[in-house]
Amino acid sequence: MKRYILQFKYKNLLHIILLALNSASIVGASVTLSLMTNELANKNFNGFLWWLLVEISLYLLYMFFTYIIEVHQTQLIQFMSLSIREQYISNITKATFSNFQSKDIGDHLSILNNDIKMIEDSGFSSFYSLLTTVFTTLFSIIALLSYDYRIVALTIILTLLLTYLPRPFASKMENLMGDFSTANENLISELTDYLTGYKDLYYSNRKLSLTIQIKKTIQTFISQKIEFTQKTTFIEIIMALFSIVGQMSIILLTGLLIAAGQISLGAISSVGQISGNIFNSLTTFNQLQVAISSVKPLFNKLEKETINDGTNLSEEINAIDIQNLNYSFGDNKVFSNLNLTFEKGKKYAIIGESGSGKSTLINILLGNSKDYSGLLKYNASELKNLNESSLVSKIAYIGNHTHIFNDTLRNNISLWDSNISNQAIENILEKVNLLELLPRLDEIISSDFLSEGQKQRIGIARALLRNRNFIIMDEATANLDRNNANLIENFLLDNPDITYITVTHHLNNESTNKFNNIIQLKK
Numbered sequence: 110m111k112r113y114i115l116q117f118k119y120k121n122l123l124h125i126i127l128l129a130l131n132s133a134s135i136v137g138a139s140v141t142l143s144l145m146t147n148e149l150a151n152k153n154f155n156g157f158l159w160w161l162l163v164e165i166s167l168y169l170l171y172m173f174f175t176y177i178i179e180v181h182q183t184q185l186i187q188f189m190s191l192s193i194r195e196q197y198i199s200n201i202t203k204a205t206f207s208n209f210q211s212k213d214i215g216d217h218l219s220i221l222n223n224d225i226k227m228i229e230d231s232g233f234s235s236f237y238s239l240l241t242t243v244f245t246t247l248f249s250i251i252a253l254l255s256y257d258y259r260i261v262a263l264t265i266i267l268t269l270l271l272t273y274l275p276r277p278f279a280s281k282m283e284n285l286m287g288d289f290s291t292a293n294e295n296l297i298s299e300l301t302d303y304l305t306g307y308k309d310l311y312y313s314n315r316k317l318s319l320t321i322q323i324k325k326t327i328q329t330f331i332s333q334k335i336e337f338t339q340k341t342t343f344i345e346i347i348m349a350l351f352s353i354v355g356q357m358s359i360i361l362l363t364g365l366l367i368a369a370g371q372i373s374l375g376a377i378s379s380v381g382q383i384s385g386n387i388f389n390s391l392t393t394f395n396q397l398q399v400a401i402s403s404v405k406p407l408f409n410k411l412e413k414e415t416i417n418d419g420t421n422l423s424e425e426i427n428a429i430d431i432q433n434l435n436y437s438f439g440d441n442k443v444f445s446n447l448n449l450t451f452e453k454g455k456k457y458a459i460i461g462e463s464g465s466g467k468s469t470l471i472n473i474l475l476g477n478s479k480d481y482s483g484l485l486k487y488n489a490s491e492l493k494n495l496n497e498s499s500l501v502s503k504i505a506y507i508g509n510h511t512h513i514f515n516d517t518l519r520n521n522i523s524l525w526d527s528n529i530s531n532q533a534i535e536n537i538l539e540k541v542n543l544l545e546l547l548p549r550l551d552e553i554i555s556s557d558f559l560s561e562g563q564k565q566r567i568g569i570a571r572a573l574l575r576n577r578n579f580i581i582m583d584e585a586t587a588n589l590d591r592n593n594a595n596l597i598e599n600f601l602l603d604n605p606d607i608t609y610i611t612v613t614h615h616l617n618n619e620s621t622n623k624f625n626n627i628i629q630l631k632k
């Protein structure tokens with residue numbers, strides 16, 4: 110959190126000054142109370158009216174600062190949370206792709222939405238409230254000095270005691286917040302899962318399952334939320350109890366000093382209010398400290414990076430060499446001692462019955478499953494030691510699902526790369542037989558506007574546009590009609606510069622002869 114506060118240090122400094130002025134005006138207003146009482150005790154009504162006017166002005170000033178602070182704080186917190194979100198996204202892009210995939214989209218959404226909201230409320234807002242309580246306590250202690258040093262001494266002792274007593278609760282609260290964040294993640298993730306699967310439930314005539322499953326998920330979340338609230342409120346009440354005891358002790362001492370004739374009667378009204386200020390802020394101080402430390406696990410989660418380091422694959426890929434590769438999912442051994450070679454410019458089809466490991470092999474080749482044993486070399490470099498970004502700058506992967514962004518067709522093809530010319534887009538559309546879409550280039554499209562075959566051809570166009578000579582496909586032409594599938598397949602098979610590796614269930618006689626090797630995987 111410190112890092113983001115320092116990132117906006119001047120704006121934060123201004124904010125701290127505003128908070129100090131705000132606290133000074135409210136403490137000042139409390140002090141005028143005793144001055145008014147003393148004027149009344151001296152039967153000086155004009156003096157009383159004068160202090161009343163001062164008090165009204167201080168309250169107006171307090172309201173003015175409160176307004177400015179509210180607006181400025183919202184702005185400041187939004188700047189900082191934007192920066193945290195940017196950092197999270199930047200970490201995703203710097204880390205390995207398998208690191209991104211280790212969470213589902215619901216988890217990422219929950220972090221970017223719920224966790225950031227908790228950081229805004231329990232982290233930043235609490236930090237500023239904490240500063241307010243520090244200023245209020247400080248100014249109140251200064252104000253108390255004008256009454257009696259013994260009141261100040263007792264206030265300082267109680268302040269220190271009440272600051273340190275609740276420390277053990279902080280770590281408890283930290284754990285509770287961590288658990289609650291996980292509960293939030295699970296909620297979003299499960300809701301995404303059921304809603305995504307609604308189509309399957311609908312056509313299996315099991316619509317009711319959506320309501321039942323979502324209700325169960327929400328009920329689990331509700332009980333976690335109730336437990337979280339029960340535990341955190343209990344901690345907060347214990348802290349409030351400490352504060353009441355402190356406040357009453359000060360008032361008792363002031364009463365004793367007035368009774369002994371050592372301080373004026375007016376002191377009771379101000380000391381009552383000022384000690385109220387101090388101990389109420391202290392309760393908040395403790396709660397705020399706990400709240401601030403409770404967001405630590407959220408920051409840890411946000412900043413957890415899996416660095417994508419390794420050596421760069423700077424040269425063109427001449428060959429991929431697989432020797433004695435073993436791969437298992439738990440007890441399920443998918444490959445044992447697999448040996449394969451893929452050479453530059455050659456064409457490979459990977460076939461095999463369902464579950465034989467075709468997609469697993471592609472995932473291993475792409476560097477997404479590095480927990481294999483054996484050797485897998487890109488040229489002379491072992492895949493495990495390669496920098497992933499340099500690998501994807503040499504290969505293109507096209508899966509069986511192409512995501513269409515809600516944006517123009519042009520951006521969907523160029524992926525917002527402004528260096529890609531209109532001519533390049535036109536050429537690529539011609540290659541993938543999508544010239545019919547040329548007049549719609551600047552139209553905003555979404556997934557529903559295109560046929561499955563068109564979407565897949567856009568996926569292929571994206572890869573070809575990047576001039577990758579090493580193309581790996583996983584059933585990418587499965588949704589195309591025979592003509593379009595042949596057109597694209599022939600383009601890849603007839604181009605001697607392209608190394609083409611494809612998983613397929615649809616080998617036809619014509620293309621079979623064009624493959625250099627048909628790799629049959631067995632269960």
Ligand SMILES: Nc1ncnc2c1ncn2[C@@H]1O[C@H](COP(=O)(O)OP(=O)(O)OP(=O)(O)O)[C@@H](O)[C@H]1O
Nearest residue numbers: 438439441443461462463464465466467468469470
């Ligand atoms: N993430 C995973 N966790 C555990 N087991 C997995 C995982 N992914 C795949 N498997 C298992 O590994 C084996 C190979 O799966 P894979 O998806 O590679 O097969 P495939 O040949 O591509 O199948 P299909 O033709 O049906 O797509 C299967 O037994 C599958 O259940």
